[in-house]
Structures are given as structure tokens and as C-alpha cells.
Amino acid sequence: MNKQQLQQQVCACLEADLALAIRAAQAAHQAATDEESKAENKYDTRGLEASYLAAGQSRRIEEIRQTLAAWRNLQMREFDETLGIQLGALVWLQAADGRRQCLLLGPDGAGLKLPGDADEIMLITPRAPLGQQLLGLGVGDEVSAGKERWEILRAH
Known part of the structure; x- marks a missing residue:
């Protein structure tokens, strides 16, 4: 099993997750700023809920970006019995x-x-x-x- 290929697969999965999260954040942002989300009375929270969703999506995008960067920077080394199991094993x-x-x-x-x-x-x-x-x-x-x-x- 080639660990570099596995690393590439992980990065490809994360890139797909990132693209999906970006689309979801764009949709949430659009919903938060849409004219229909404007509160009709003091109990109407559609716009507020949509803005919370957009903020959550933005945090998720940042988490995926950090995870992707960590995987891209990980050096996949051969197993060394003297060190035992390490990151990338x-x-x-x-x-x-x-x-x-x-x-x-x-x-x-x-x-x-x-x-x-x-x-x-x-x-x-x-x-x-x-x-x-x-x-x-x-x-x-x-x-x-x-x-x-x-x-x-x-x-x-």
C-alpha cells in the first residue's frame, strides 16, 4: 500500500469537502441577506438563523482548510521500528x-x-x-x- 497515494486520497476527499462547504456557505450567506429573510416582526428570526448558519459554515471552511494544510505538509515516512508508530503510519x-x-x-x-x-x-x-x-x-x-x-x- 502506497502511503503517498493514501495521502493524496485524503487531500482529494478534503478538497471535495471544502468545495461542498464553500457552496453551502455561499447559500447560507445568500439566505441571510435575502430580502425574504428580513424580519416581518420582532418574533421573526429567519434572517438571524440564516446568519448563524452562514457563520457556522465559515468556521467549517476554516477547519477543513487547516486539516487540508496539515495533510499536505505531513511527510509520509517509512515505518521505523526504533521510533515505533508515528504520524503517517x-x-x-x-x-x-x-x-x-x-x-x-x-x-x-x-x-x-x-x-x-x-x-x-x-x-x-x-x-x-x-x-x-x-x-x-x-x-x-x-x-x-x-x-x-x-x-x-x-x-x-
Whole structure:
């Protein structure tokens, strides 16, 4: 699995999210400034609600831009056993019941899912409890997620 290609996929997903968020912010801004949003009486809050939505969309755009910048600046290095799992590591875990999952440890964008060669790859960050546990570990080590224990099968 080529980690640079995964990084490009993450950036492409974030760019698509950014474009969607920009369109949504433009629509919210237009709704907030539209003549029909003008209050007809003191209880009419359509314009106020639309302006809150526009402000929220603007914050979301900034968050996506920051996430995108973090991924673009991330140097995807080969796994170094002496350092253990670090940002940019691709990690395969297995539970006691045989279930497996593949994780990509990144600077932001937790929860984003990418298609992998055999399995879906989920992004996690060091801010997540599991991501924090993984830092510095290597193959054969164990981590827990809730009540479940996972063994690190492979790291790349």
C-alpha cells in the first residue's frame, strides 16, 4: 500500500469537502441577506438563523482548510521500528475474535474512510485515545479500545 497515494486520497476527499462547504456557505450567506429573510416582526428570526448558519459554515471552511494544510505538509515516512508508530503510519490491528481493521494515523480528519487494497482504511488522530496509545508502539504490542483489546499485526 502506497502511503503517498493514501495521502493524496485524503487531500482529494478534503478538497471535495471544502468545495461542498464553500457552496453551502455561499447559500447560507445568500439566505441571510435575502430580502425574504428580513424580519416581518420582532418574533421573526429567519434572517438571524440564516446568519448563524452562514457563520457556522465559515468556521467549517476554516477547519477543513487547516486539516487540508496539515495533510499536505505531513511527510509520509517509512515505518521505523526504533521510533515505533508515528504520524503517517498505516497500522493493521486484529481483535481476539479475528476481526481486523486498518488505520492511518494522521494529523486531523478523524473518521474519514478510504478504500484500501483489501480493507477499508480509517483515519485516526493522536487526539483519539486509540491513536494516542498507538504512538511509539510496534508489531506485537496491544492496545485497547473501550473493552476490546487489539494486537498490532503490521505497521507500515
